[in-house]
Amino acid sequence: MRRGINRLDVFNCLQNGEIxxxxxxxxxxxxxxxxxxxxxxKVLHTVVGMKENTLVIITAYFPDxxxxxxxxxxxxxx
Numbered sequence: 816m817r818r819g820i821n822r823l824d825v826f827n828c829l830q831n832g833e834i835x836x837x838x839x840x841x842x843x844x845x846x847x848x849x850x851x852x853x854x855x856x857k858v859l860h861t862v863v864g865m866k867e868n869t870l871v872i873i874t875a876y877f878p879d880x881x882x883x884x885x886x887x888x889x890x891x892x893x
Contacts, residue, residue, distance in 0.1 A: 824853035
């Protein structure tokens, strides 16, 4: 059974993760894709926008090898 993603998972990903893609021209705010780990140590991707001094959580998901290479950091087809 898959469990959902909660705030602690996202916080852990952002606090300890690394930016793997940057989207400086995204609208309405520049954003980036962060690779990190959930509180349960599962790989997690979180997309955040930056509005002045505030991070805006756009989405968070558990990546798979359909769209990413085995390292779950490199997007397939790039």
